[in-house]
Amino acid sequence: MDLLDDTVPGIGTYEDFNTIDWVREKSKDRDRHREITNKSKQSTVALLFSISDAFSGWLLMLLIGLMSGALAGGIDIAAHWMTDLKEGVCLNGLWFNHEHCCWASNETTFQERDKCPQWKSWAELMVGVSEGPGLYVVNYFMYMCWALLFAFLAVILVRAFAPYACGSGIPEIKTVLSGFIIRGYLGKWTLIIKTITLVLAVSSGLSLGKEGPLVHVACCCANILCHFFTKYRRNEAKRREVLSAASAVGVSVAFGAPIGGVLFSLEEVSYYFPLKTLWRSFFAALVAAFTLRSINPFGNSRLVLFYVEFHTPWHLLELIPFVLLGIFGGLWGNTCLGHYPVLEVVVVTLLTAFLAFPIEYTRMSSSELISELFNDCGLLDSSKLCGYTSNSGSASGSVNATAANGLGARLAGPDLYTAMWQLALALLFIPSMAVGAIAGRLLGVCMEQLAIRHHERDIFRGWCSPGADCITPGLYAMVGAAACLGGVTRMTVSLVVIMFELTGGLEYIVPLMAAAMTSKWVADALGRESIYEAHIRLNGYPFLEAKEEFRHKTLATDVMRPRRGDPLLSVLTESGMTVEEVERLIADTTYSGFPVVISQQSPRLVGFVLRRDLVISLENARRNQEGVVSMSPILFTECDPPMSPSAPPAVKLRSILDLSPFTVTVHTPMEIVVDIFRKLGLRQCLVIQNGRLLGIITKKDILKHMAQMANRDPDSILFN
């Protein structure tokens, strides 16, 4: 049921790879709302429609939350199963992963949860080898084959069916949210291929963070669901409000952090984020998080992905290593930009396939890895990372075990040393968060060993009583993860809040903040762009960054077109032009709109008309209006001028004329112009002096000007 229809189809829509006009879209929505409110007073049906319209936003949010949460759960389960498929298969049922296979088995003991006769590694299954180096070689080979197959399949799928499913997606989503149109980027094919590819890529062990793809998946869901609601289908601005909420949903399911997700959307992704959207995003993010939890892909029924509980408070002096981790994160964030994307992917795929199997820490999925790194060693932990002498001592009955009660002297044992060099190797292959976590854990273990071996020194004395553990390497891993993620994405508040939600304690927020702040400062000092902004710039998208202030002292007159020496601005006059003249002007130029003035001699601004609207209206008039010929006059005026009865009928186009175009004077500083463009979401702005129209500034002009002022190539801005 649609109460509102446009007269001429196509008027008020946009072409692909163009920027929307936020002001017009918001006006359209207000008109629509006004009409519905007025009609609702007339009949009960209209009243019901008005109520359902008011609640449709909430319903949409609920659906987005449910769908994204369910998809994220499905992806996790599928990726888990396929990761295990690389190592072996369950005889009880192919659809069981390793863990479920052995849960279902009765022959599993608590100590060796992951060993059961039903789970067969490929070597056992295919060649019947069950021990010795042969087992290892065959398993290694199978692992490599599967990994390469998955990676190959992922690349083929993306190349063949949905090129838009490539990459993290956040740069494009930022651009779309700022008002750009990329048709198909959030379509159903992209969704399907992206989902499958994500599973394949995660299973093949390729290094990638899941938050980007999940944000893309959630935005695809939102865009598809928008089609069922007129309010959102037909309004680009309203749709973008929903997409903002969807990006919060994506982060919410990626980390299990709804508040962090909303802040991520607010801080990092969104362009226009009214308070109403804040509230709805929060609702959608919560629904998604709870849907994911009820699917329970990690089998621990916790909302948080990496649940950690630390026992030792941190000491003020530990801020020094935390800040060091921040510096590392900032440096790392600046080096990992892909200059040769294809080559990099190929190299990483091959390296991962060949080297992942021997190193324990690259064989596991990155969330398992991070979870193990964040972990504080308990008494019963079997992880190599907890291979302290006192732990291993309790099994082998060493002398230390009694000397240090419980977890007391956490001197490193051989297992821990093995773990350390394996971790150092693993540093090379994995996504930012895991890199940071590894670096943090390494530093943490070093600090810990330092403190234990030198606990009599002055600096440690106040804080490390002998025999007690005073440093938590898991905390260092967490801080390192935050620092690297911060260095790459330049997130700040949202990062700290995500970490806070992941770990569930305010206790450790100061170390996290110290690291995140240092990391951002270091990264900003080396290069102001985040990985997302770098991608946007490389792709030439028209994105007006809201975070950075325009600092140059140029005026509107320096940026506007036509420049000095160029031919005059192409304008239409409100009367006196014929259809043929206008059509020739359209054919001769590529501008996306034309100012309308009183006359060429007296360029007083009347309004602005968009090229697309003009073309559609003229075609429509030629087709449907009787007697329209090339010599028919075109009128933008309110009342008709006197005409001879023999003259061809006029084409009246005042309805497509924007009577309130934005204007600035030639003396307006560009910093103010940029501010207006950002805050109001303009496409173009006219420049006047003492009432005379002199030129025009478009978003592209501004971006080109900014590129020029930053000594970059202004022609790198490709789109309007």
Added chain:
Amino acid sequence: MDLLDDTVPGIGTYEDFNTIDWVREKSKDRDRHREITNKSKQSTVALLFSISDAFSGWLLMLLIGLMSGALAGGIDIAAHWMTDLKEGVCLNGLWFNHEHCCWASNETTFQERDKCPQWKSWAELMVGVSEGPGLYVVNYFMYMCWALLFAFLAVILVRAFAPYACGSGIPEIKTVLSGFIIRGYLGKWTLIIKTITLVLAVSSGLSLGKEGPLVHVACCCANILCHFFTKYRRNEAKRREVLSAASAVGVSVAFGAPIGGVLFSLEEVSYYFPLKTLWRSFFAALVAAFTLRSINPFGNSRLVLFYVEFHTPWHLLELIPFVLLGIFGGLWGNTCLGHYPVLEVVVVTLLTAFLAFPIEYTRMSSSELISELFNDCGLLDSSKLCGYTSNSGSASGSVNATAANGLGARLAGPDLYTAMWQLALALLFIPSMAVGAIAGRLLGVCMEQLAIRHHERDIFRGWCSPGADCITPGLYAMVGAAACLGGVTRMTVSLVVIMFELTGGLEYIVPLMAAAMTSKWVADALGRESIYEAHIRLNGYPFLEAKEEFRHKTLATDVMRPRRGDPLLSVLTESGMTVEEVERLIADTTYSGFPVVISQQSPRLVGFVLRRDLVISLENARRNQEGVVSMSPILFTECDPPMSPSAPPAVKLRSILDLSPFTVTVHTPMEIVVDIFRKLGLRQCLVIQNGRLLGIITKKDILKHMAQMANRDPDSILFN
């Protein structure tokens, strides 16, 4: 050290009770920044200055956090001591409160922590009575005297020294943040008096929420600290960024919820909230929260005020009572507006003084009360609210105690019934959060008793196994508190996040959200204004609400001045006017600015000049420029027109002319004009048609128009 000085003192400043021009202030700051950056390349001193300037914002935030945290801690400690002073005094030292007095004493047992010989109630001390009704009467009398004395002192202090210290402060701070100037509202006297009054009011038992006053206190701190930093002292826009962060600090110390505080500032208080402010606010809020924690006024070394741990998950059916609490909150939020503030205060003071003593729950401070209400009953709880038969049974050896193991059958005992009616009475006297908490606890206990007595019924069977406690009344209290706070303030996300931080668990976020949403919807359906907005409207402040959209279909031409039939717009011409003419125009009108046009015949806009700047410049010219007489011409032009040598010297005023005033066309819909005013923070906007200046729209005009469209008195808007 100040590198930048204005030429004529006073130019670019504002008068009291006026609105600032955000665009101009931000331009000023950018100019300043540009100058510092340019100079920093020339000398080392300037480079150091530039670095210190860049970090001054962070330093300021640190100081605000420390100062506000310390003040909040001091207020808590003082209020605690004075609350106890109403009941008695410590003989060991007058400065000990009841709890500390008995801690210091050795004769205290664990069971009766609050009874020790050193602590004397007034009756024991003054008349020597230590038992019987005499004790009660004397204590009652003394309690009343103290309460009235504190209340009286508070009123006297506010009336005599700082009238601005009156009230919650949030409405005024919202107005100030939106760009209004109220000198002295955030000054040192207000800070001192507000702090003392807050202590007195809390101690006297007056019903008030602490978040409002603490936000005011934090903003005063911020404003005072701004005076030490040129960057913030001299720029109204930058100062407001700091104040936005300070309001986050206020909420952070009021609830111990830094993230919630930042979201509160973003959602509820702030007007201009760039992302940089988000990050800094978060930093300041954290510093304040940790400062408060290290002062440790509640003696439990926890950051969260009401730490609760619930053991039972909630059931889906419980959403019904939660939604009911939401409805209650929404209704309550609409009734508690003060129409007769003075009378209300007097009545409440008297009632509180007379009735607070006999009711246990009004005698305690409201944070103690809320903490007790949120509490889930443990085995050892001595609170009357935990007076279940099984609990009292374990002492008196009743039959039930064995039948129900542990907390099993939580049948209400007589203590609980007493507590219930006392709570119901207490409902009348206390601030919103406590009202909600009481209502929630009452409903929770009812539900619990219902479930226990009818656990065989169908609806309870799936969820309440007999003998187990299946309903947590503490959770109901929490949900009720959120609902009432939401109904009064119309907070949404920030409310849920504050509650989440208070309680530290995502588990209970769905009930909280359901209640907060219902409460907001109900309250909005009954009247769209929050308590803050209602106060702003009653005071006639010029506040342009950013949350509500302007929905009417009027155009700029309907709002601009002069109206049809009015005399023409008062304009200046860029040349041709004399000093005398301009002075007469200033004397004859009260406008705060004048457009400058080419000539009266050809009203083409050149620029805009502010009245204050014009007056100061003319006075300055008359005083300092030689030969200026009444007949001297005033020139706003770039180059001087030819003049006879005998003519008096011209006064050149182009430097005070704003060459880029904002303009809209007469056809611009008011919804767009309102949007521009909000987003850019304008004071006025000129209206043109086909290049001719026709009128002007000021912020006051817009507010009057909005009042008119909402059928309110347009003359209620008092200020510009």
